[in-house]
Amino acid sequence: MGYAVVDVETTGFAAGRSDRVVEIAVVQLDDLGRQTGEWCTLLNPGRDLGPQHVHRISAADVWDAPTFAQAAGALARQFAGRVLVAHNLAFDARFLAAEFRRLGVDLALDGLCTMRLAARFLPGAKRSLQACCDAAGIVLDDAHSALHDARATGRLSAHYLRHGTVDGPAVPWPRLPGDDVGEVRRGHAVVRARTEQVPLRRGDLVVFTGQMTEPRDVWISRAHAAGLVSQGYVTRSTRVLVAADTFTLSGKARRARAYRVPIVSEEDFGAMVGALQR
Numbered sequence: 001m002g003y004a005v006v007d008v009e010t011t012g013f014a015a016g017r018s019d020r021v022v023e024i025a026v027v028q029l030d031d032l033g034r035q036t037g038e039w040c041t042l043l044n045p046g047r048d049l050g051p052q053h054v055h056r057i058s059a060a061d062v063w064d065a066p067t068f069a070q071a072a073g074a075l076a077r078q079f080a081g082r083v084l085v086a087h088n089l090a091f092d093a094r095f096l097a098a099e100f101r102r103l104g105v106d107l108a109l110d111g112l113c114t115m116r117l118a119a120r121f122l123p124g125a126k127r128s129l130q131a132c133c134d135a136a137g138i139v140l141d142d143a144h145s146a147l148h149d150a151r152a153t154g155r156l157s158a159h160y161l162r163h164g165t166v167d168g169p170a171v172p173w174p175r176l177p178g179d180d181v182g183e184v185r186r187g188h189a190v191v192r193a194r195t196e197q198v199p200l201r202r203g204d205l206v207v208f209t210g211q212m213t214e215p216r217d218v219w220i221s222r223a224h225a226a227g228l229v230s231q232g233y234v235t236r237s238t239r240v241l242v243a244a245d246t247f248t249l250s251g252k253a254r255r256a257r258a259y260r261v262p263i264v265s266e267e268d269f270g271a272m273v274g275a276l277q278r
Contacts, residue, residue, distance in 0.1 A: 003029040004082035007150040011050030015098040020045035025146035033158030040147040048250035059247035060189040073178025083168040084111030112168040202227030210244030
């Protein structure tokens with residue numbers, strides 16, 4: 001039967017509402033816990049990426065990644081006939097179920113949770129993946145990377161299997177249409193530095209999107225001090241959209257592209273405000 005160890009990175013915590021999976025990895029193990037395969041891809045969520053400072057995924061990387069709908073068939077085949085495993089299974093299962101539900105597929109997901117099993121195999125250890133790996137002598141190379149987290153969870157599962165019996169149900173995954181998709185990995189995008197200087201005039205409308213290096217209220221104060229008007233939504237009259245990531249897929253960015261409103265970085269906007277004040 002074997003195991004399918006999964007890890008997802010997401011735009012937030014609201015699986016059943018607006019948040020989506022942006023990266024998913026599946027590491028396959030045999031009955032003894034030996035790795036037999038792995039699969040990982042970024043996913044285009046069709047919205048902003050949420051806390052990029054946590055998962056470190058850029059909008060440029062997901063720009064040409066498959067959507068969950070496009071990858072669903074290939075993903076189901078990765079799971080088929082295997083016991084689902086995750087560290088904090090409730091979180092990953094909730095997001096997987098929500099994504100498949102959007103495609104009209106209702107799944108009752110169950111499996112093994114290495115976080116819960118730690119009470120049996122790693123007594124006294126804290127429950128985070130890092131803490132469990134430390135207690136088991138496992139190296140976690142790059143936390144909050146789906147593939148590295150799934151690999152570490154796979155090694156943790158193998159550690160448990162060497163020290164006892166671990167049984168779990170195999171989920172009856174449906175056969176879904178769709179060809180295998182090319183795996184799109186982190187860092188594949190070659191991003192050239194984008195600089196755009198848009199002449200600003202006092203009274204111009206500016207909009208901000210994303211979690212910027214400096215707090216948004218600081219940027220809004222600078223804009224107001226320069227005679228600009230900040231608003232919370234993009235219209236045809238918006239002069240520029242200032243984005244933490246100029247490849248952003250946020251609703252504001254989609255509207256800006258539709259209206260051909262320039263999207264500029266906070267660095268470029270700072271230079272533009274400086275030119276306006278001279």
